[in-house]
Amino acid sequence: MKTVDEAELCFPQLLNTSCRKTMLSPSVSLVIHLTLSSISLLTVFSNLLVIISIYHFKRLHSPTNILLLSLAVSDCLVGFLISFQIVLIDGCWYLGDIMCALYVVLDYAITAASIGTMVLISVDRYVAICYPLHYSSKVTTERVKMCVSLCWMIAFLCHSLLLKDSLQKPGRYNSCFGECVVVLDYVGGIVDLLISFIGPVAAILILYVRVFVVAVSQARAMQTHLAAVSLQGSVKITAKKSEIKAAVILGVVVVVFLICTCPYFCVILMAEDAAVNASSVTFLLFYFNSTLNPLIYALFYPWFRKSVKLILTLQILKSDSSDTIVM
Template identity: 75%
Template sequence: MLLCFFFLTMQTVEETELCFPQLLNSSCKRTMQHPYVSLIIHLTISFISVLTVFLNLLVIISICHFKKLQSPTNILLLSLAISDCIVGFLISFQIAQIDDCWYLGDIICVLYVILDYVITTSSIGTMVLISVDRYVAICYPLYYPTKVTAERARVCVSLFWMCSILYNCVLFRDNLQHPGRYNSCSGECLVFLDYFGGVFDLLSSFICPVTVIIILYVRVFIVVVSQARAMKSHVASVSIQGSVRVTAKKSEIKAAIILGIVVVVFLICTLPYFCITLIAENAAVSASNVTVILFYVNSTLNPLMYALFYPWFRKSVKLIFTLQILKPDSRDNIIV
């Protein structure tokens, strides 16, 4: 999965060298690029990596620091921000592969790929939890405060992460036991997944979760539309108490719409990657370069959407930049 394929590399036969010149008979070929092209690729990857880490760290600090922000929904957003932040670090590994050579060793290669899969699985699992959270809040509002708590959200998130790590370690156990076994030459990072393992992973890690997400959000959309019509027809005749209830319903509907946008953007960014993975005939071909770029950029877009839609995020960022969070009582600030 190389971001650098998005750019023209102007490779020629004469511009090909070896990744490890001392290993003449076993080294992979190294792609030589024009200095300006290489500079643009380095700067672009570095910028995306730093921006992704920085923006998601703001989300992590905001939710972890301010007690008023530690609601069940925000805990799920925290899990998503952690996975997106790790994606930012993973993007920086693409710099090491710009010339089609892997210099970090076979063990690091396997761990890197497994971590990539763990983050992907955790992100999709978090999206499922977000969909369930909004489904219960909109369709069963009376049960939401008692059934969906911050503690239960933390437990669910922790279970998803632990299961994701265990699942992918088992899935790639052969690669962990024999790192570099499937490399055709020195300097290659190739992790193999057999056909049945690939199909099972695709079903369990993408098709089934995405199906659940779509079904839940279709149900949420239907209920939101019906509630919006009901509120519109009765808004003129409600009492003060009714107005409070309407405001509460409006806030829940707004939250559902915002998180729905986050889910839709996630699906738009990830669907092309998994669709190409599904139709790829060669097990070594994971996806095209453009779909990989789109897949990674989703981690950068998420905190930007929070800044656009959530006032609490903008307020917390202001407090972070002005160093107000260093005050002893800053954790209790009401910024919602």
């Protein structure tokens, strides 16, 4: 029979080197398990709906939606990463040092890819609102696909290099068995903050301030001339309104993203060292953003609601369903 001390250890057989568990009551542990499991399933399922919608329906293959597809892929992967947080509920990491290193690298890379995609979304809206006559020639589907691919490759390459010590020698920073800790050196931490937070957030804020200044001026101009426009002018105004509406919706996505992301990076900025414990609660707030994005799409995008209805009723299995008009 186990002693009290053994019951509190992650690995009782390693009495002197094992980490201690975070002791939770059965009811609290059950609630946390159910909550995280629900969030994980909801995140994966809802983002899969976004991915299937944009990938399947040809009418949705626009540059802006390609960016939303990239964001949905990162959000879906985050849903899978939440399952690792479920493993860590009792404060113990049971999957080994190699999996710990891979998990943290994936977390960093997916975070960077998400933020990079947010920057691309901001650039897309900036060009659409500030240079509408040049948008179709400057922002093409092929160019956006190339930018998204580069964003993901750079995110994985940079963080593989920044965390190469942990990848080469997994578990080197653990103080006991059952811990999952990765450490960035001082220079690596500064570089990560610059490329994953400070630089992208500054770019997003600058671009969106410019977008909304121009959008407000365009909205006022439309109201002023609304009564004296021809049919052709009405079409142009409707197009402008559509672009402004898209900018507002994606602005909501960006604001929610920043609200959920900033606390994590603020904790890193204020930390005494660059150690990252995989059980950090600040990860959870960032993860929760991935659950919110599809809900924002469902609230604001009629095409997403229509696509979901077609997917859930299995209408997409029809041979000509990809040509369905959902916009």
